[in-house]
Amino acid sequence: MVMSRRGILRAGMAGGAALLGGAVVGGRAGAAVAAVNPYPAGEDSTVVALRRALDFAADNVEGPAGRDDKGRIIVRARPNHRHVLRATLIVPGNTFLDCTDARFVADFVTTGTARTMVLNRVPAATTGGYSAPGNIRIAGGSWDPTWHYLQGVTGDDFDTARPAPAMNVITMQHTSNVELDGLTIYNVKWWHAIELNAVRNATVRNCRLHGWVHDPGQGLWHGEAVQLDLAGSGNTWAGARDNTPCTDIRIVGNLCDTSGSKPGWGTLAGSHTAVDNVRHSRVWIESNTVRNTRWDAITPFNTELLYVRDNQITGCHGGVYVRGANSGVNPLTTVEITGNSVGPLTGTGRWGVGLAAYTETAPLRDVLVSGNAAPSFRYNNERWIGFRQEPQRG
Structure with a gap:
């Protein structure tokens, strides 16, 4: 079951990364390449130049920075410049987008479509699996999708980011x-x-994730700073809606907290989508610092071969809470929750470390809960949870 309601908004984006092409971008030494980026009116010359550099990278044309040690074409955003994006920035495969000391804000001009500041290039509506061009690195930069809209806004409109x-x-x-x-x-x-x-082999490292505005129509558990999703019928940004899950994901050494003007996230990392016989797998959530989340600090869903290790969790509503699928046939094998430091917690009715198996057809097997410092432990529907050894309790 897909639990997100973003499908309607995403309808205008699905396949959109492919539909942006077709224009011709002029540039270096009279060269021309097909555009993968949109070129909305009103962007300054620095942003236009960045889009052109990404389009050249899509055509395997190097810029002055050359390539990095993994063969990726280096495209550098201008340091100490505020890049005001009026449409999604499309990053092609084999590209290193270096945003060191650059700032990015959104001022999108389109309506009625899903919005993301950055999307990788997905060549066609039929592109599925993990087949869109990969080998992508994005590093550095300050990113704020609401700042531009909230200039001069006060009170409840500011708190809810209404504009x-x-x-x-x-x-x-x-x-x-x-x-x-x-x-x-x-x-x-x-x-x-x-x-x-629908991503394979990705690392999210050393990121600082500050501040989130809650959707009043959804639970706080919907607010994952880092979300793992599958390419479902109503939540695919581009390419095929083929239910491809995520695998080989590392979320390591990040900070998740409040900002100066907005409260904390719902959770650092998790998911809220599932379909029959499709599971996220091989996921490591390690050595992160999580503060002031409004729900559980870390809450993976429908994920196996999962390793939640050595995270520091303070001031959150709940701690680590791993959930099986709540419908369909999705048994999970191997979940390890070890070495985490949890507490103090701010919520009632939540736990320092917990697991939930919701149905007999989606049990959790080979579970290890060991070496955690936490105020409480809870295993919901333990008859459907198989432990490798006696778990921590209390």
């Missing part, structure tokens, strides 16, 4: 070999700082 659209910051779809390193992301409205949707 701003709901928006992701970084979205990766149907691709592989992704590195997101050292991004600072502020004040996302309703959705996610980073969404990995």
Whole structure:
């Protein structure tokens, strides 16, 4: 069951990364390439130049920075410049987008479509699996999807970010070999700082994720700073709606907290989508610092071969809570929750470390809960949970 309601908004984006092409971009030494980026009116010359550089990278044309040690074409955003994006920035495969000391804000001009500040290039509506061009690195920069909309806004309109659209910051779809390193992301409205949707082999490292505006129509558990999603019928940004899940994901060494103007996230990392016989797998959530979340600090859903290790959790509503699927046939094998430090917690009715198996057809097997410092432990529907050894209790 897909539990997100973003499908209607995403309808205008699905396949959109492919539909942006067709224009011709002029540039270096009279060269011309087909555009993968949109060129909305009103962007300054620095942003236009950045889009052109990304379009050249899509055509395997190097810029002055050359390539990095993994063969990716380096495209550098201008340091100490505020890049006001009026449409999604499309990053092609084999590209290193270096945003060190650059600032990015959104001022999108389109209406009626899903919004994300950054999306990888997905060549066609039929692109599925992990087949969109990969080997992508995005590093550094300050990113804020609501700042521009809230200038001069006060009171409840400011607190709820009413003038701003709901928006992701970084979205990766149907691709592989992704590195997101050292991004600072502020004040996302309703959705996610980073969404990995049908992605294989991705690392989110050393990012600072500050501030989130809750969608009043959804539970707080909907607010994952880093969301793992599958390419479902109503939540696919581009390419095929083929239910491809995420696998080989590392979320390591990040900070999740409040910002100066907005409260904390619902949770650092998790998911809220599932279909029969499809599971996220091989996921490591390690050595993160999580503060002041409004729901459980870390709450993976429908994920196996899962390792939640050595995280520092303070001032959150709940701690680590791993959930099986709540419908369909989705048994999970191997969940390890070890070495986490949890507490104090701010919520009632939540636990330091917990697991939930919701149905007999979606049990959890080979579960290890060991070496955690937490105020409480809870195992809901323990008859459907199989432990490797006696778990921590209390």
